[in-house]
Amino acid sequence: xxxxxxxxxxxxxxxxxxxxxxxxxxxxxxxxxxxxxxxxxxxxxxxxxxxxxxxxxxxxxxxxxxxxxxxxxxxxxxxxxxxxxxxxxxxxxxxxxxxxxxxxxxxxxxxxxxxxxxxxxxxxxxxxxxxxxxxxxxxxxxxxxxxxxxxxxxxxxxxxxxxxxxxxxxxxxxxxxxxxxxxxxxxxxxxxxxxxxxxxxxxxxxxxxxxxxxxxxxxxxxxxxxxxxxxxxxxxxxxxxxxxxxxxxxxxxxxxxxxxxxxxxxxxxxxxxxxxxxxxxxxxxxxxxxxxxxxxxxxxxxxxxxxxxxxxxxxxxxxxxxxxxxxxxxxxxxxxxxxxxxxxxxxxxxxxxxxxxxxxxxxxxxxxxxxxxxxxxxxxxxxxxxxxxxxxxxxxxxxxxxxxxxxxxxxxxxxxxxxxxxxxxxxxxxxxxxxxxxxxxxxxxxxxxxxxxxxxxxxxxxxxxxxxxxxxxxxxxxxxxxxxxxxxxxxxxxxxxxxxxxxxxxxxxxxxxxxxxxxxxxxxxxxxxxxxxxxxxxxxxxxxxxxxxxxxxxxxxxxxxxxxxxxxxxxxxxxxxxxxxxxxxxxxxxxxxxxxxxxxxxxxxxxxxxxxxxxxxxxxxxxxxxxxxxxxxxxxxxxxxxxxxxxxxxxxxxxxxxxxxxxxxxxxxxxxxxxxxxxxxxxxxxxxxxxxxxxxxxxxxxxxxxxxxxxxxxxxxxxxxxxxxxxxxxxxxxxxxxxxxxxxxxxxxxxxxxxxxxxxxxxxxxxxxxxxxxxxxxxxxxxxx
Numbered sequence: 001x002x003x004x005x006x007x008x009x010x011x012x013x014x015x016x017x018x019x020x021x022x023x024x025x026x027x028x029x030x031x032x033x034x035x036x037x038x039x040x041x042x043x044x045x046x047x048x049x050x051x052x053x054x055x056x057x058x059x060x061x062x063x064x065x066x067x068x069x070x071x072x073x074x075x076x077x078x079x080x081x082x083x084x085x086x087x088x089x090x091x092x093x094x095x096x097x098x099x100x101x102x103x104x105x106x107x108x109x110x111x112x113x114x115x116x117x118x119x120x121x122x123x124x125x126x127x128x129x130x131x132x133x134x135x136x137x138x139x140x141x142x143x144x145x146x147x148x149x150x151x152x153x154x155x156x157x158x159x160x161x162x163x164x165x166x167x168x169x170x171x172x173x174x175x176x177x178x179x180x181x182x183x184x185x186x187x188x189x190x191x192x193x194x195x196x197x198x199x200x201x202x203x204x205x206x207x208x209x210x211x212x213x214x215x216x217x218x219x220x221x222x223x224x225x226x227x228x229x230x231x232x233x234x235x236x237x238x239x240x241x242x243x244x245x246x247x248x249x250x251x252x253x254x255x256x257x258x259x260x261x262x263x264x265x266x267x268x269x270x271x272x273x274x275x276x277x278x279x280x281x282x283x284x285x286x287x288x289x290x291x292x293x294x295x296x297x298x299x300x301x302x303x304x305x306x307x308x309x310x311x312x313x314x315x316x317x318x319x320x321x322x323x324x325x326x327x328x329x330x331x332x333x334x335x336x337x338x339x340x341x342x343x344x345x346x347x348x349x350x351x352x353x354x355x356x357x358x359x360x361x362x363x364x365x366x367x368x369x370x371x372x373x374x375x376x377x378x379x380x381x382x383x384x385x386x387x388x389x390x391x392x393x394x395x396x397x398x399x400x401x402x403x404x405x406x407x408x409x410x411x412x413x414x415x416x417x418x419x420x421x422x423x424x425x426x427x428x429x430x431x432x433x434x435x436x437x438x439x440x441x442x443x444x445x446x447x448x449x450x451x452x453x454x455x456x457x458x459x460x461x462x463x464x465x466x467x468x469x470x471x472x473x474x475x476x477x478x479x480x481x482x483x484x485x486x487x488x489x490x491x492x493x494x495x496x497x498x499x500x501x502x503x504x505x506x507x508x509x510x511x512x513x514x515x516x517x518x519x520x521x522x523x524x525x526x527x528x529x530x531x532x533x534x535x536x537x538x539x540x541x542x543x544x545x546x547x548x549x550x551x552x553x554x555x556x557x558x559x560x561x562x563x564x565x566x567x568x569x570x571x572x573x574x575x576x577x578x579x580x581x582x583x584x585x586x587x588x589x590x591x592x593x594x595x596x597x598x599x600x601x602x603x604x605x606x607x608x609x610x611x612x613x614x615x616x617x618x619x620x621x622x623x624x625x626x627x628x629x630x631x632x633x634x635x636x637x638x639x640x641x642x643x644x645x646x647x648x649x650x651x652x653x654x655x656x657x658x659x660x661x662x663x664x665x666x667x668x669x670x671x672x673x674x675x676x677x678x679x680x681x682x683x684x685x686x687x688x689x690x691x692x693x694x695x696x697x698x699x700x701x702x703x704x705x706x707x708x709x710x711x712x713x714x715x716x717x718x719x720x721x722x723x724x725x726x727x728x729x730x731x732x733x734x735x736x737x738x739x740x741x742x743x744x745x746x747x748x749x750x751x752x753x754x755x756x757x758x759x760x761x762x763x764x765x766x767x768x769x770x771x772x773x774x775x776x777x778x779x780x781x782x783x784x785x
Contacts, residue, residue, distance in 0.1 A: 044090060046081040046567060050611030052136065053567055054078035054094045055112060056147065060514060062087035063449065065386070065442070068112040070137070071125030072100065077610065109386055126258045129159035129229040133661040134614050134654035138231050140213045140240065140251050142521055143391070143438060143453040144512045149605050150519045152560025152572040154180075154234040154618035156651050160255070162663055163224050165694050165708055165736065167268070167749045167777045171220045171230060171252065176690050176712050178232040179649035179665035180248065184683060185344050185760045185769040187407060188424060190221065190369060196234060196622050197645035197671045197684055198247025198597065200580070203463060203500070204401070204428065207244035208237070210251040211377075211395060215241055215434040215459040215504075218373055218399050219252045223316035223337055225266075225278045225298040228255040234618065234649070235599040236578025238556045242457065242506045242527040246578040246597040247622060247645075255296060256331060257282050257322040259289035263785035270777035272311055273303030281785070285321075295319045306772045307345030308361040309368060314339045329381040336374050343367040343405045348477065349725040349765040350414040357757075357770065358477045363406035363485055370402040387442050391455075394435030401428040406485050408766040409472070417477045419766065423470035423488045432461030438508075451512040459504040469495035493539055500534035517565075521574075523558035529581050552581035552594050573602045582628045587636040593626040595639075613654035621646045623674075640675040659696035659706075665689065680718035683761030685729060688714040694736070708736030708749070719762050727768070730758045747779045 042061035046054055051073045059066040064087040078094040085093070091102050091110050101115040129135045135157040139145045148155055156178040168174045172191045175181045183193045189204040200208035205217040230252060233240070237249040261283030268276040282294030296318045302311025320333030347357045377395040384390060407424040411417075438455020468489035475484050489495070508525035532549040560574035578597040586592050603618035627642035647669035655661050666689040673679040692710040697703055713731035733754055738747040752758070752774050760769035 041084050041086045042090070043084050044081040046078070048077060048080050048610075049567065051076040051078045051094060051098055051100075053607070053611060054081065055091065057567060058087060058090045058094060060449075060516070062090065063444065065109040066091060066112065067105070067109055069125070070128065072112070072114050073098070074128055076100070105386065126260060126262075127228055127256065129157065129161065129253075130255065131161055132612075132654070133159060133162055133663050134612065135159055135229060136611070136614075138233075138251075140210070140231055141233060142451075142510055142512055142523075143455075144440065144451040144510070146451070146512060146519075148614070148616075149570050149607050150512075150562050150564075152519070152521050152562050152574040153576075154601065154603055154616055154620075154649055154651070156232040156234075156616070156665065157653075158230040158232070158663070160224075160228050161661075162653075162692065163227065163230075165661075165747075166692055166710065166734070167736070167747065167751075167779055168224050170224060171222060171227065171250075174224070174230055175232070175250070177663050177665065177692065178230075179651050179667040179688075180234055180647070180669070181232060181250075182684055182688075182761050184763075187344075187346075187405070187767045188403065190218070190341070190371065190401065193220075193250070194684070195232070195248025195250075196599070196620065196647065197643065197669060197681065198622070198624075200244045200246060200249075202244060203465070205430065205463070208241065208247075208249040210241060210249060211375075212253055212379060212393060213240070213251060214393055214395055214436045214457070215432070216252070216375075216395060216397060217430070217432065217461075218371070218397070218401075220250065221337060221339060221371055221373055222252050222254065222335070223298050223314060223318075225280070225316060226254050226296050226318045226335065227252060229253045235574070235576045235601060235620070235622065236556075236597050237576075238527065238554075238578045239508060239510065239523045239525050239558055239576070240457075242459070242504045242525070243529040243552070243554075243594075244580045246580055246595070246624060247599075254318065254333075254335075255280075255294065257292040257294035257320050259284045259292050259324075261785050262783070264781060264783050266779060266781045268777065268779045271775040272305055274300070274311065274777070275302070276300040276314075283785070290325045291321070291323050293319070293321045305342040305345075306770070307343055308365075309342035309363070310340075310365050312339070312341055327383040330378070331380075332378045334374075334376050338372045339370070341369045341371070343369075344760075345770040347759075347768045347770060348408070348411060348419065349719055349768060350411055352725050354719075354725060354728070354759070354768060355417070358480075360478075360480065361482065362408075362475075362477070362480070364482045367405035369405070370400075372400045374398045389440040389442075390438075391440060391453075392435070392437040394433070394437075396431075396433050398431045399429075401426075401430075403428070404488060411766065412474055418474050419477055420472055421475045421485055422472045423486050425468040425470060425488050425491070427466040427468075427491075427494075428463065429466075430461060430463040432459060434459040434461075447515055449514040451514075453510045454508070456505070456507045458506075460502070462499070462501045465498045466494040467496050467498070495539045497537040498534070499536075500532060501530075503530040504528065517563060519562040519564075521558075521560040521562075523560075523576075524555065526553070526555045527579075528553050531581065531583065550581075550583045552579075552583075554579045554594060554596075568607045569604070571602070571604045575600055582626065582637070582639070584628065584630075585636040587631055587634055587638050592628070592637060593639045595624055595626045595628065597622055597624045609655060613656060614652070616649075616651045618649045619647070620649070642673055642675055643671060643681070644674055645669060645671040659698050660693070661695075662691070662693040664691045664693075679721055680723040682718045682720050682763040683727065685714040685717040692734075696740075704740050706736075706738045706740065708734075708738070710734040717761075719768070720765060721763075724765060727759055727762050730756055732756060732758055732771070743784075744780065744782045747777075747781075749777045749779070751775045751777070 076098040209219040211219040237245040263281040266278040278298035300314035318335040322331040379393040382390040436457040470489040473486040506527040513520040535544040537544040558576040562572040580595040599622040601620035606615040623644040626639040653663040694708040696706040715729040719725040755774040758771040762768040
């Protein structure tokens with residue numbers, strides 16, 4: 001039997017080039033927010049507020065570079081700045097109450113730093129996302145590290161602090177905190193999601209997922225204990241990923257080593273005898289704190305599940321080592337994650353409505369999906385002189401998905417509640433190498449300040465699916481026992497083997513142009529996508545059916561404009577494109593056309609409460625063209641526009657008052673098919689919202705206590721393309737109560753407090769996923785260092 005190549009950790013030429021860059025590059029900066037220029041006086045009228053905002057405003061007004069590390073200025077305030085001031089004087093006044101120092105670097109750049117033995121001490125520090133509900137920036141969106149206030153797109157950042165307070169158990173669960181996202185529980189694979197109405201999966205792999213800014217089809221399976229933040233990027237993300245991101249993407253950013261010594265142990269126990277032990281230990285390895293390491297591990301085991309299947313399991317470990325000084329930031333790490341996810345509880349619909357749920361397990365106890373993922377990765381930033389920064393990151397991933405469960409094919413007799421079942425048994429093995437490498441240049445052309453990123457990204461992967469065909473059997477849904485379901489096929493010999501390879505390469509440029517209160521982002525990417533050759537081998541047939549390699553090329557532009565109305569308010573507009581290659585015979589005899597999407601949006605952003613509260617609003621229209629539809633009679637494809645989604649999104653997150661933290665989102669979304677108005681879009685509600693809020697009592701006898709309250713709600717939606725039944729809306733209420741001491745914290749949580757019967761997104765009559773009923777969870781966290 002043919003197998004995948006044995007050299008599974010082979011590294012492509014592009015990675016070798018990146019390694020040479022690592023070996024030969026110079027020592028990187030902490031942060032650069034403007035372009036070095038001549039000394040100039042400017043007029044300032046800045047109210048007291050976050051120091052980071054004041055320093056960026058000084059850089060913008062003066063045209064002189066001001067460099068600082070976000071971790072150094074986080075939580076520090078600047079006093080009121082009023083009058084006509086030179087750049088040096090303005091910075092000195094801004095940091096006068098912060099305890100920070102300033103120096104002039106070569107080229108006139110002003111560097112703000114923490115004084116330590118009369119030197120600049122740039123070391124790795126804990127990210128804002130690990131301690132707050134709000135994050136101020138994303139390095140992913142424009143590759144410039146600019147503030148989200150100056151980013152012409154809607155971006156929701158779900159921080160690890162939010163995950164911690166919600167007692168979240170998976171990334172897909174956490175996505176309820178972002179507007180515009182719908183999670184789909186899949187019978188025949190791991191959960192997927194859509195952004196602004198567009199889901200991007202291919203051969204059961206998610207194509208709209210990144211890890212640390214680079215392609216990672218199985219990134220959402222990462223353990224929540226290793227996650228620093230989840231960035232939901234709205235609108236097509238071809239500039240970042242390339243093909244198959246028509247509506248948006250999710251970037252999983254993992255936790256990084258820090259110089260501060262820290263160690264935490266977590267114990268968790270919940271419903272279904274769900275137990276977790278996790279540890280997170282790290283700190284500096286040398287005296288100057290520039291070399292640091294971090295190891296995160298977690299073990300989870302449960303005795304059961306909502307659908308009466310065997311419980312979930314998870315084994316996760318992620319060691320990392322990091323060097324960070326004023327000019328260099330190099331991180332190298334690895335991760336191992338082995339999970340078992342039980343089959344979901346689900347129901348059926350016929351006669352135009354959802355039927356009562358079967359009171360027993362639909363299948364065998366061990367039905368579910370087992371996954372295993374191993375990753376090697378690095379990220380590297382190197383400042384070269386005063387104007388350039390080299391950025392390089394890459395990942396090698398190996399994954400396995402073992403699918404073994406009962407699949408309902410059709411309801412044979414509604415009157416007898418009889419369904420036809422077939423055992424679904426597939427073993428998918430995939431591997432990928434991906435990377436992103438670019439040079440960031442900071443310079444001025446007249447009155448315009450530029451942050452230009454030019455580079456290349458690549459992705460190469462192979463996938464093999466071994467299918468094991470079993471028999472079929474009719475099953476009575478309300479009286480069946482495990483023995484009534486058809487037996488799983490033997491894993492001795494696959495009934496068929498499918499192999500395919502993927503390759504993508506892109507070159508791009510992104511120019512962030514600033515002038516006074518206006519920021520313009522121009523982007524362009526040229527992508528080449530290759531698929532195949534692929535082969536299918538049927539058991540008993542020595543000859544495999546082979547299809548040739550197919551290629552699709554596309555150039556995609558993007559433009560965005562941000563106008564600052566005040567230091568705390570901005571408005572923006574943007575236009576972006578996405579594409580998804582199509583292969584097959586076109587009915588018109590021409591070449592198949594790639595499906596494409598166009599996103600137009602306008603929005604406003606607000607940075608309130610001294611920078612502790614952020615609000616983003618967005619109105620958008622995203623439409624596609626050249627969606628492939630198969631003509632059965634002619635045995636070929638036609639290409640038509642198939643989807644137009646219009647909507648409004650609102651996201652709010654941060655601190656409303658001392659001790660009071662909140663994350664809230666609301667989405668209104670309407671989707672139509674211009675080619676077939678009678679077609680519905682199942683599982684996509686018109687309205688959805690989520691609120692999570694915690695309050696730490698500030699004084700009195702309750703000073704060490706806190707409360708959490710959350711509500712997740714959505715309206716009804718079609719259950720199928722023909723709207724043969726309606727999927728009801730509903731709301732779930734979650735609560736938390738916690739007690740904290742200096743070194744430990746105990747949290748008691750209840751999800752779905754009122755034990756409501758709630759359904760997940762559904763697209764068929766034979767699989768309507770049911771969300772968990774009332775569950776309990778207790779978490780004890782102990783800071784051991």
